[in-house]
Amino acid sequence: xxxxxxxxxxxxxxxxxxxxxxxxxxxEATNLSAQSISDIEGCRTWVSDKTLxxxxEAxxxDIFLLFMPLDLDCADGQExxxxxxxxxxxxxxxxxxxxxxxxxxIA
Numbered sequence: 001x002x003x004x005x006x007x008x009x010x011x012x013x014x015x016x017x018x019x020x021x022x023x024x025x026x027x028e029a030t031n032l033s034a035q036s037i038s039d040i041e042g043c044r045t046w047v048s049d050k051t052l053x054x055x056x057e058a059x060x061x062d063i064f065l066l067f068m069p070l071d072l073d074c075a076d077g078q079e080x081x082x083x084x085x086x087x088x089x090x091x092x093x094x095x096x097x098x099x100x101x102x103x104x105x106i107a
Contacts, residue, residue, distance in 0.1 A: 004067060005043050011066050013041045015059040029058035060087055 016026050016037075023041070027034040031054065039045040040055075047055070056063045 005046060007069065008047070008066050009041050009043045011068075011070050012037075012055060012059070014070055015061060015066075016041075019059060021058075026055075026058060030054040060091070 012026075016023070021029070023037040024034045026032075027037050030037075030051070032051065036045070036051075040047055040051075052063050052066065056066060059066075
């Protein structure tokens with residue numbers, strides 16, 4: 001479990017910085033305390049499933065990605081660029097699906 005906790009902490013920190021969030025800003029977005037974010041990133045605490053959901057939503061990733069090796073700091077930027085394009089594509093597709101569902105149920 002220590003390896004999972006380390007990877008989760010590292011990914012949350014990387015994603016938070018990738019989005020330009022401070023620990024305080026991520027705390028606001030998740031309704032957690034800044035101390036909780038610090039404890040998670042410092043591997044001093046484990047998280048509940050509800051906290052994982054809040055973190056994933058605030059960082060705009062699927063929960064499973066929090067436990068996958070993410071190399072957002074790669075030298076050539078290719079992987080980070082691909083990751084960012086996939087995140088944007090996911091957001092566009094989600095918006096399109098939401099709009100279509102709304103039109104379907106309103107019509």
